[in-house]
Amino acid sequence: MKTIHIFIIFIIVVLIQLFIPFQMIFNQETILEKGTVYKFKTQPVDPTDPFKGKYINLNYEINTYKTNDSLWQRNEVIYVYLVEDSLGFAKIDTINRALISNNSNDYIKAKVRWYSNYSNELSIELPFNRYYMEETKAYDAEVAVRNRQRDSLPNNTHALVYIKDGETVLNDVIIDNISIKDYVEKDDSE
Amino acid sequence: MNSKIQKDINELVAEQVITEDTASKIVSYYRSKQHDSPNRLFTVFAVLGSTLVGLGMILILAHNWDDFSRTVKTIFAFVPLVIGQIVVGYSILKNKSATWKEASGVFLFFAVGASMALVSQIYNIPGDLSDYLLTWILLCLPLIYLLRSNALVLLQIIFITSYACSFGYFSGNRTPWLYLIVLASLLPHYYKLLKQKKSHNITSVLNWLLPLSIVIVTGAFVRGDGNFGFLIYVLLFGLLYNIGKIPFFNNQKLRRNGYLVLGSLGTIYMLMLTSFKWLWEDIYINRLNFNSQAFYIAVVLFCLTLVVVVYSYSKKWIRDFNLFQYAFLFFIGFFMISLVTMETSVVLINLLILTLGIMAVKIGADTFHFGVLNYGLLIVTILIACRFFDTNMSFVLRGLLFVGVGIGFFLTNYVMLKKQKTLKRKL
Incomplete structure (x- = not known):
């Protein structure tokens, strides 16, 4: 094969290599721009990903749903419809295996974790349970939230999530009305 | 040339076992054989260097620099990728030596991984490790044939094996069928090595790595x-x-x-x-x-x-x-x-x-x-x-x-x- 042909194929490969991250960014930016923002009550703990660094894992208060339907498969895709409660936090309206045409509420594409026959609860995996943080701050964030809870004030730690057509972007995690990144710094200086 | 062989030849000439003429023929034979060996050593070091730089880059980006804005971080995600692509493009266009191609290919391989990792970091995209590895592998698969790179084949085997383990054993217990397809796509390169470079070290390494990878992954197909x-x-x-x-x-x-x-x-x-x-x-x-x-x-x-x-x-x-x-x-x-x-x-x-x-x-x-x-x-x-x-x-x-x-x-x-x-x- 001639060099020029190899080079042309290489240019195609280059374009694909650039396209994938660009597309990732584009999708996320569209959701941030046009999506609706919801607040999810949460609790962080910190693990590590070998390639992407430190993140905090977010356990959401609404990751279970009471239902008598027990035929859920592990990792099955489900549609979680949301409404806001009186305090402005996200609450599950209903969960379905397919899109509901006459439900105009926002929805999230999520996965089934398991179904407990004992408590009749469906455990769901929300697709925005990772929040990446600077490596020195991730563990501090977990500690800060734990200390905050010991103050016996109501839990107001929540995630700000943008939602559009089932896709989501986790934009920030908020404690006491400030971003967790700044909260950790404030906590350190105290 | 090996100093031991040189010594032996001198001894054989001195003892009149071989003539001076034969001795010089032997010496020139070994010299010609040795011609590409320092070059090969340089290739190995260049590949090792690129691997370390690439891995280091991923680690530095994994720090998740909070002080930079989203835009700056996004630019950072593309800088190593574009540099890698330019260097690889240059070595293809100028038909550079194998050392150039191997080293730049390895660097680009890691740059692709780093760039995807950073984008997922910036937007908190959760994603499976196996999905991430698969996209990474597929994006770099054509480079093997474009650069005729042996180092990339090694990397691909290692990464596709970890993908199959992550997909089949650790998360979700699914059958990693795509492993077979990626592996099959590496076989033409391997076949060429077997035919042309039968006794080279790289071929021996593949003779071990390939069956080892299959042995590790086969368990994931038992369903x-x-x-x-x-x-x-x-x-x-x-x-x-x-x-x-x-x-x-x-x-x-x-x-x-x-x-x-x-x-x-x-x-x-x-x-x-x-x-x-x-x-x-x-x-x-x-x-x-x-x-x-x-x-x-x-x-x-x-x-x-x-x-x-x-x-x-x-x-x-x-x-x-x-x-x-x-x-x-x-x-x-x-x-x-x-x-x-x-x-x-x-x-x-x-x-x-x-x-x-x-x-x-x-x-x-x-x-x-x-x-x-x-x-x-x-x-x-x-x-x-x-x-x-x-x-x-x-x-x-x-x-x-x-x-x-x-x-x-x-x-x-x-x-x-x-x-x-x-x-x-x-x-």
């Missing part, structure tokens, strides 16, 4: 009925052994023939494992499910192995009877027998291992290969050690067996050493 796992692995090792016995591989040094070594060790390991009675009791309780993916995989592996054996026969590659090549056939028989009587098949497996051990001793003795001889003795020893645990043999008998095998070790090695010495003297 539906885990009991077939034993059968599948015995068949796989049988296949590897028979591939290793093809003269192309068999005529090379043992350390270059990963197929043969892994096949032999694996067969013995699986047989040792199945020589325990409790293992079969488990299978006996859980009835076999013949309409399962695991069973079909076993059938496919059996057909493949049979094809290799029959083809070897038709080409007259198999002359002497070597039980290791047919161990898988015996095992299938015992597996079937175990469905009727478990005890008989356990006894038969023990006999098979014993025979294999003795065969290895014989092969070692016939070919004066101490390694193979002692491998055979080791098989017998391990078999006896295993039976230590689950038979109600008297202690005296067990003791005597061990003493017997111990003396066997001494005697066989001693006899062979003596035989070799007398043979050398005759020569």
Whole structure:
């Protein structure tokens, strides 16, 4: 094969290599721009990903749903419809295996974790349970939230999530009305 | 050139064994052979350098710099990628040396991974590790053929293996079918290496890495009925052994023939494992499910192995009877027998291992290969050690067996050493 042909194929490969991250960014930016923002009550703990660094894992208060339907498969895709409660936090309206045409509420594409026959609860995996943080701050964030809870004030730690057509972007995690990144710094200086 | 060879040549000339003319011919032969070796060493270091830089880059980006805005971070995600692409493009366009191509290819490989990792970080995209690895691998797959890069083949095998493990074993227990496709896409490059660079180190490394990767991943294909796992692995090792016995591989040094070594060790390991009675009791309780993916995989592996054996026969590659090549056939028989009587098949497996051990001793003795001889003795020893645990043999008998095998070790090695010495003297 001639060099020029190899080079042309290489240019195609280059374009694909650039396209994938660009597309990732584009999708996320569209959701941030046009999506609706919801607040999810949460609790962080910190693990590590070998390639992407430190993140905090977010356990959401609404990751279970009471239902008598027990035929859920592990990792099955489900549609979680949301409404806001009186305090402005996200609450599950209903969960379905397919899109509901006459439900105009926002929805999230999520996965089934398991179904407990004992408590009749469906455990769901929300697709925005990772929040990446600077490596020195991730563990501090977990500690800060734990200390905050010991103050016996109501839990107001929540995630700000943008939602559009089932896709989501986790934009920030908020404690006491400030971003967790700044909260950790404030906590350190105290 | 090696200073030892130079010294030997000088000595041979001085002793008038060879003429000056022959000496200079030998020297020029070695010089010409050596011509590309410093270059090759440089390639190895360049690849190592790029690997370290690439990995370092991923780690630095993984710090998740909070002080930078989203835009700055996004630009950072693309900087290494674009630099890598420019360097690779330059080395293709200017048709640079292999060193350039290998090193730039490896750098670009890591840059692609780093850029995707950083974007997922910036937007908190959760994603499976396996999805991430697969996208990464697929984006870099064409580079192997565009750059004819061996280092990239190694990286791809390592990454596709970790993808298959992550996909099949750790998250979700799914069958990593895509592993087979990516692996198949690497085979043309491997075939070319086998044809053109048979005795190069890179080919030997692949002779080990490829079967090793398959051995690691095969378990992820055992779905539906885990009991077939034993059968599948015995068949796989049988296949590897028979591939290793093809003269192309068999005529090379043992350390270059990963197929043969892994096949032999694996067969013995699986047989040792199945020589325990409790293992079969488990299978006996859980009835076999013949309409399962695991069973079909076993059938496919059996057909493949049979094809290799029959083809070897038709080409007259198999002359002497070597039980290791047919161990898988015996095992299938015992597996079937175990469905009727478990005890008989356990006894038969023990006999098979014993025979294999003795065969290895014989092969070692016939070919004066101490390694193979002692491998055979080791098989017998391990078999006896295993039976230590689950038979109600008297202690005296067990003791005597061990003493017997111990003396066997001494005697066989001693006899062979003596035989070799007398043979050398005759020569």
